[in-house]
Amino acid sequence: MKRLFVIAALLAAVPFGANAQRGPDFDRPSYGGGRGDQDTAREAVRGGRQVPLSQVIAMIAARTPGRQLNTTQGEFGGRSAYFVQWQTNDGRVIIFIVDAQSGAILSRQGG
Template sequence: MMFRMAIAALLLATAAPASAFAAQDGRPSLGAGRGDQDEARAAVRAGRQIPLSRVIPMIAARNKGAYLNTTTGDQGGRPVYLVQWRLPDGRVVVFIVDAESGAMLGQQGG
């Protein structure tokens, strides 16, 4: 339990402020609904989105470090993957990847 609290505190301390992920001004919003994963899976099955299994290796090929977590969100009305990645120096960044095309749109933090 203490370990989970420490991890949560670390992620909160290193993450960009929530306002950085607000849906306003074309910036991404974090997906918070329970159906987000189901919607993403359905979109992958229907061919509307690329699978996360293609996104993670793409990031790993360009960045040293380790995959932590992914959530879905929205940027400018388009679905995005928000991929948390721990860099070798311990910093955590969030890569923003267009879920339809697989294009890297940017990153937050780091």
């Protein structure tokens, strides 16, 4: 019983994930959006300040056949941007960074 208590105490003291490597964050605070991000994005699209995500996905699909895995929104080079994780038909994964206002592809990482 005493041994179990010591093991539990040691495990509780270990900072999980402290040594985990972080991937590139492209100047974004996190990959997951905060609360209200979707509402903010919808308002920006309605107000004509950014292109709809559906338009961005259609543009990427026309250039690079595959499928969308995940999309977040953040900043890149001081501008609002979509970060679209895309899987090509041959299994490669590419992250497209797209200017949210113009819809232009700013960068392509991986693949």
